[in-house]
Amino acid sequence: MYAFEFHRPTSLRQAANLLAKAEDGRVLAGGQSLLPMMKLRLASPGTVIDLGGVPGMTGIERKGRSLVIGAMTRHAEVENSPVVKEAIPALAHLVSVLGDPAVRNRGTIGGSLANNDPSADYPAACLALGATIVTNRRRIAADEFFQGVFTTALEEGEIIVKVSFPVPSRAGYEKFRHPASRFALAGVFVAKRGGEVRVAVTGAGDSGVFRWEAAETALQGRFVPKSLDGLKPSTDGMNSDIHADAAYRAHLVAVMARRAVEKALRR
């Protein structure tokens, strides 16, 4: 990787100041996406600001009807948290099929969201659950946060502090994993809260995570797998690469969506 200046601030304010001052600065959370990208020279920040020394950015808490997770909370903590398993078991499951144990010991929710990899898992959960991403400046609704491949609503100098998930009545996540990279070829998160159903798809769309509205409408009628019979997303806008073409990904989305609903009902 290219040379960079390294800072390890001890407060969020200090981190934000460093980020604002730095030309071409990047925040380092768990480093499981940023470091590989830097090693491949796909990213070459002039300044790296490590959040590892900033207190108060980890933790999992049930606050009324919401589950709040600190941005620097590691995947392994979310996976094994009794609070998460009780409030949103689908979220604990999602994290358990992400990467491998050593990656989950380092990777963080904030890092995953800020990176917005088109095949990452957390964006699907945030979008389907209608999460709120809280930064050092403001609160951003998931619907506004994800803006395309590796692109988010985060502005210069903005740092994710925590994520708040409204607790759904039912939720399920199913993913077809690429066997080597473990990223989603297609992953579908379904969530039902009150009368509202949301279906978010990751790994399949060529502009990143998206909501599959036709499936949402169908499931709003009756929240059962059968409601999705004959339904398949359009191949327009589906990603096509050496691993799977657009038609196959569209097919996978339909299958994963049914399985996610089955799973959501099993609880």
Place this chain on the structure above:
Amino acid sequence: MTTVSLTVNGQSVTKDIDPRTLLVQLLREHLRLTGTHVGCDTSQCGACVVHVNGVSVKSCTMLAAQCEGAFVTTIEGIAEGGRLHPMQEAFREHHGLQCGYCTPGMIMSAIDIVNRKGTALDEATVRHELEGNICRCTGYHNIVKAVIAGAEAMGGGMRQAAE
């Protein structure tokens, strides 16, 4: 340059390093602990797994500078008083290696599995939990046997078997 202070296998270490130094480079090139291997260098293969603050990490995907104040354990640090760690012993006993390149990472991951899942492991659990460690000799069968036996031994099972 930046300075990092950490504890490696029980010994305090302070080094001036280029910030882009990876943990695995600090271990291998600065501290000459070459038991930790670099396989893929893309956080897929697990040959570089060490423990940082008691949990497994891929040391090719962590900056040494991120280890400020951390406790790092490598494959060199698990034997005690000239006696192999029970997991190392199990890998020898069950021939859980062919070329041996992936073995340090396999053993560090295996100990992490026991720390998380306990000493009574079944084959399916071990195979699933080892998904981040790749053996290109395809010697998984004996590796899985070794991990199950090593886990048992860590729980005191081996002594029972010997008696």
